[in-house]
Amino acid sequence: MKRRLLAIGLAVVCTLAFAAVPKQTAHAEEQNYSYIYDWWGDVQYCPNPYYVSKTLTYKDFGLDTNFKNPESIYIKGEDLYICDTGNNRILQFRKGRGYDFTLVREIDSVKGTSPSDLSAPADVAVADNGDIFIADRGNQRILKVDKDLNHLLTFVKPVDNTLDPELTYQPSKIVIDSAERVYASAIGINKGLIKYENDGIFSGFIGATPVAYDFGVYLRKKFATKEQLEQMLAFVPTEYSNVYMDEDGFIYAVSDKVQDEDLDAGKGDAVRKLNMLGSDILVRNGEYPVYGDLYWGNAGGIAGASSFVDVTVLDNEVYFCLDKKRCRLFAYDNQGRLVYVFGGNGNMDGFFRQPVSVEHMGKDLLVLDNMDNAVTVFTNTEFGSLVFKAMEDFDKGRYERSQEAWEKVMALDGNYTLAYIGVGRALLRQERYKEAMEYFELKYDDENYSKAFQQYRKEWINDNIGIIIAVLLVLFLVPMGIGKYKKIKWEIATADIFREDLNK
Amino acid sequence: MFEALRKKETYSRFWKSFKFGFYCMTHPLDGFWDLTHEKRGTYAAANAILILTIFVRIIRLKYTSFMFIQVYWEELNIFLYIAGVLFPLALWVIGNWACTTLFDGKGRLGQVYMGTCYALLPYPVIQIPLMLISNVVTLEEGQFYGVLVVISLVYCGLLIIAAMGQIHEFSAGKNLLFIVVSLVAVLIMIFILMIFFSMIAQGVAYFISLGREVLFRM
Numbered sequence: 146m147k148r149r150l151l152a153i154g155l156a157v158v159c160t161l162a163f164a165a166v167p168k169q170t171a172h173a174e175e176q177n178y179s180y181i182y183d184w185w186g187d188v189q190y191c192p193n194p195y196y197v198s199k200t201l202t203y204k205d206f207g208l209d210t211n212f213k214n215p216e217s218i219y220i221k222g223e224d225l226y227i228c229d230t231g232n233n234r235i236l237q238f239r240k241g242r243g244y245d246f247t248l249v250r251e252i253d254s255v256k257g258t259s260p261s262d263l264s265a266p267a268d269v270a271v272a273d274n275g276d277i278f279i280a281d282r283g284n285q286r287i288l289k290v291d292k293d294l295n296h297l298l299t300f301v302k303p304v305d306n307t308l309d310p311e312l313t314y315q316p317s318k319i320v321i322d323s324a325e326r327v328y329a330s331a332i333g334i335n336k337g338l339i340k341y342e343n344d345g346i347f348s349g350f351i352g353a354t355p356v357a358y359d360f361g362v363y364l365r366k367k368f369a370t371k372e373q374l375e376q377m378l379a380f381v382p383t384e385y386s387n388v389y390m391d392e393d394g395f396i397y398a399v400s401d402k403v404q405d406e407d408l409d410a411g412k413g414d415a416v417r418k419l420n421m422l423g424s425d426i427l428v429r430n431g432e433y434p435v436y437g438d439l440y441w442g443n444a445g446g447i448a449g450a451s452s453f454v455d456v457t458v459l460d461n462e463v464y465f466c467l468d469k470k471r472c473r474l475f476a477y478d479n480q481g482r483l484v485y486v487f488g489g490n491g492n493m494d495g496f497f498r499q500p501v502s503v504e505h506m507g508k509d510l511l512v513l514d515n516m517d518n519a520v521t522v523f524t525n526t527e528f529g530s531l532v533f534k535a536m537e538d539f540d541k542g543r544y545e546r547s548q549e550a551w552e553k554v555m556a557l558d559g560n561y562t563l564a565y566i567g568v569g570r571a572l573l574r575q576e577r578y579k580e581a582m583e584y585f586e587l588k589y590d591d592e593n594y595s596k597a598f599q600q601y602r603k604e605w606i607n608d609n610i611g612i613i614i615a616v617l618l619v620l621f622l623v624p625m626g627i628g629k630y631k632k633i634k635w636e637i638a639t640a641d642i643f644r645e646d647l648n649k
Numbered sequence: 650m651f652e653a654l655r656k657k658e659t660y661s662r663f664w665k666s667f668k669f670g671f672y673c674m675t676h677p678l679d680g681f682w683d684l685t686h687e688k689r690g691t692y693a694a695a696n697a698i699l700i701l702t703i704f705v706r707i708i709r710l711k712y713t714s715f716m717f718i719q720v721y722w723e724e725l726n727i728f729l730y731i732a733g734v735l736f737p738l739a740l741w742v743i744g745n746w747a748c749t750t751l752f753d754g755k756g757r758l759g760q761v762y763m764g765t766c767y768a769l770l771p772y773p774v775i776q777i778p779l780m781l782i783s784n785v786v787t788l789e790e791g792q793f794y795g796v797l798v799v800i801s802l803v804y805c806g807l808l809i810i811a812a813m814g815q816i817h818e819f820s821a822g823k824n825l826l827f828i829v830v831s832l833v834a835v836l837i838m839i840f841i842l843m844i845f846f847s848m849i850a851q852g853v854a855y856f857i858s859l860g861r862e863v864l865f866r867m
Contacts, residue, residue, distance in 0.1 A: 185721060591716040595788035602785065 194529030257296035335382035350425025401452030677811035690695035695766035744834035756816035775801035
């Protein structure tokens with residue numbers, strides 16, 4: 146009997162061991178791909194939020210000639226525009242089932258203006274009524290054409306006396322708002338975004354770094370020599386590498402020109418969310434600044450802060466920043482907390498060599514790599530879609546559903562910080578403060594913990610008010626009573642009538 | 650020795666000298682003078698205060714609300730953490746005694762130790778209530794936390810300065826001078842210890858390799 150038990154036990158152990166081995170190896174292969182930073186800033190690997198559902202090269206798009214240094218992709222509805230900059234053309238595709246794109250047209254010239262041929266078009270934007278805006282970089286202009294490519298307007302170099310007259314105007318990225326005002330970023334112009342009204346007139350720069358008053362700098366300027374003054378930068382220059390207009394008309398702008406020291410000191414931002422006035426309204430409630438990787442040390446010849454070249458914003462306000470340096474995608478939520486990081490430098494599917502542009506179709510991401518000349522399509526995995534579902538449910542006020550989704554996320558990844566905070570926030574809204582506190586404490590979320598604790602304390606005091614008053618009364622009354630008793634005793638003892646010497 | 654533990658006076662004397670620590674906290678000059686000159690302090694009480702300080706320093710990591718102290722438990726070495734108090738204390742006591750004894754300092758080594766330990770009392774006295782209160786306040790209400798932590802440390806520092814002046818019977822100026830001199834002595838000792846340990850390590854490595862060589866040849 147004993148021997149038989151042993152045999153069964155061995156068999157069970159062996160099966161378990163075999164079952165465990167392939168899982169571990171499968172995990173090891175993907176281990177370095179997706180991660181988050183925990184409260185301590187340590188890298189915690191997480192399941193992949195996206196998988197590569199397709200990689201599209203020029204053949205998959207049905208083209209005869211390969212792309213040449215494509216710089217940007219743009220998505221409007223079901224249409225995908227690729228700026229094939231090196232071939233001086235813009236390609237418009239329409240999405241079919243399962244990302245089978247068919248060529249709609251090839252835009253290489255416009256009607257009614259000269260020169261009519263495009264030269265190095267760097268970016269494109271399409272208005273709701275079909276008007277197309279083209280950053281025609283080689284011809285130093287931004288074009289507005291109607292849907293049949295008839296010329297409507299030309300936006301030229303801004304007339305501004307702070308601009309160097311020698312500077313060649315090279316608009317590289319454009320966005321348009323609902324009123325068809327154009328916001329452009331141009332190479333060599335570091336005063337922010339160039340804003341044109343819808344009649345084509347330049348109306349100013351927006352989104353420059355505000356000049357902060359610094360007494361130290363003021364003192365140094367007082368005593369500095371002329372040469373020293375020249376060395377000191379007057380302001381932190383702002384040259385946005387890319388812009389994105391979200392659903393609500395806010396401009397997300399990323400920059401890869403910010404110095405590492407400025408990023409570190411908080412003087413410059415890698416990502417900004419600009420409102421109509423050009424002030425930065427990006428929420429930064431995360432534990433770490435919105436600037437990508439936390440560790441900038443040299444690894445494999447790559448050093449320094451992440452340099453963002455593009456940004457795209459999903460409908461649920463999660464935005465993805467594309468890092469050119471380490472070829473990673475950083476997802477942040479509307480609170481500025483890091484959701485996850487994935488991607489990397491390499492030749493495999495899901496890795497990039499020189500990513501330049503990211504766009505989204507629904508929740509799928511399209512990334513353009515201008516060295517591979519390929520567009521990679523990313524689709525949510527179960528983990529990724531659960532994370533989004535949990536966030537969306539929370540934002541819509543369906544707290545219990547959000548909690549369920551976060552708990553499923555937690556089952557997939559027990560290290561995932563946002564899941565704990567998400568469950569905690571959902572519990573907080575359901576007025577289950579004690580449980581919420583436990584979740585917040587696990588992930589060191591002191592602000593939410595504080596909120597939950599405040600409510601919990603209020604509740605606790607309400608429930609135990611009788612006991613509290615009783616304890617307070619005892620604490621005050623007993624010493625008071627004792628004092629009174631002693632006083633009376635003393636008064637009696639020293640009262641005149643009892644003093645023998647007086648009675649005599 | 651164990652006979653003394655059975656006597657009641659031992660405990661009453663210990664308790665009396667321990668309570669005297671609170672008098673030193675509130676009346677530093679008078680208290681620290683009496684501590685050694687009137688023999689109001691005992692080593693037992695000094696050790697107790699030191700142990701209490703170390704104990705509070707450890708448990709505050711666990712029982713202070715995570716809003717104020719976050720501990721990376723994976724990296725925490727409790728022995729190093731205890732040594733973080735004992736090692737500077739030992740260096741300070743030896744350094745201070747060594748310097749003052751050359752310049753008319755009246756305090757003996759043991760008295761310097763006792764005075765320093767008694768001067769640590771504000772740390773547990775402030776930190777224990779602080780630790781408890783930290784668990785019943787919110788983040789906004791807890792703004793005072795950092796200030797009180799600093800106060801507890803500065804209080805200890807001021808008491809140490811007062812204690813040294815009284816124990817050595819120094820004037821205020823001379824006392825401050827010798828505080829600085831003692832700190833320099835501490836730095837020098839750290840330097841010498843570092844050299845010493847690296848030399849020892851090299852010496853040991855030499856004999857180990859010698860031993861290996863012999864074993865290989867045999």
